[in-house]
Amino acid sequence: MGNSINMNGKVAIVTGGAGAIGSATARLMAARGARLVVADIAYEAAQAVAAELDEAIAVELDLEQEGSIEAMVAQAVDHFGRLDVLHNNAALLDAEVARADGNIEEMGTALWDRTYAINVRGTMIACRAVLPHLRKSRGNIVNTVSNLALQGHIIQAAYSSSKAAIIQMTRAIAASHGLDGVRCNAVAPGMTMTPGLREAFPPPLLKAVESETLREHLGVPEDIAEAVAFLASDAARNITGQVLVADGGCASHVPGIAQFRSFFSGDIS
Structure with a gap:
């Protein structure tokens, strides 16, 4: 297979590409030879990320608007002539929403609906x-979900269940298009450990989560980027429908x- 982990010549879309994990993934894919579409609702931030890369464009993306999503894909294909990878990384993650996303009994219907509209x-x-x-292109999709989609928690019922839905969508696509x-x-x-998390999350809770890891510290965006880039590469050609x-x-x-x-x-004691 040669150096099958490289992405030479491939075209990849990274949604949420201006964020911590998205930008780390875009940079790593570019370093491995991919051409990038950096898509984000924060268009100027997406432009800044794209400007760092050798072959990349920025696209404004609003996941609540069907036309915006379709335009993103059309721009990618029009500009690069092909498409090999979609990394669905964007999600509803702002701090105000996270604070309001608690348990089901206290869940606002509008928050639930918007979470599912964007994420799912x-x-x-x-x-x-x-x-x-x-x-x-015999390409592939890599979706960002969450370990909260696999475990119960007392917070983030809307976010975690939306990510669980994406896991099932992942399996359905793998089965129907393999x-x-x-x-x-x-x-x-x-x-x-993103800058936003460090700023918004109470230090005692960060320490509590860190104490439950089997490493010395929490992961960083580059750790997630490595996992995404591996799955997107030909090195993972026999892996599909997996989390x-x-x-x-x-x-x-x-x-x-x-x-x-x-x-x-x-x-x-």
Whole structure:
């Protein structure tokens, strides 16, 4: 297979490409030879990321608008002549929404509907728009989900359930389009140390989550980018319909591992 992890000549769309994980992924794919479409609702920030890369364009994307999603795909194909990878990374993540996204009993219908409109409906439309092009290139889709889609929590019921829906969408696309040569996978990050997270999340809760990882510290955007770029490359040609959990091991162990560590080290009685 040679150096099958490279992406030489491939064209990739990264949605949410101006954010921490999206921009890290765009930079890594570009470093491995891909040509990039950096798509984000924050157009000027997307332009700044695209300007760093050798062959890249920025596209303004509003996942609540079907026409905006379809225009993104059309611009990618018009500019580069082909499409090989769609990384669905954009999601409704702003701090105000996160604070309001609690448990079901307290859930506002408008917040629920908007979360699903952006995260699920927007992702579906993007997948639908790229599939004819990916059949031609035998390309693939990588969706960003979350380890919260695989576990219960007392917060973020709308976000976590929307990401669970994307996992099932991932499997459905893999099953229905595999014989067309199209792969579809998902990456499930855990809590990832982005600038926004560091600013918005209470330090005691960050420390609590970090204590549940099986590494020394929380992951960073570049860790997630590596997982996405691997799945998008030919090195993963036999992987489809899967969820790669990139959460530092948080989802892999019994509850309360931090307390067990403390007990057996003699820190608690």
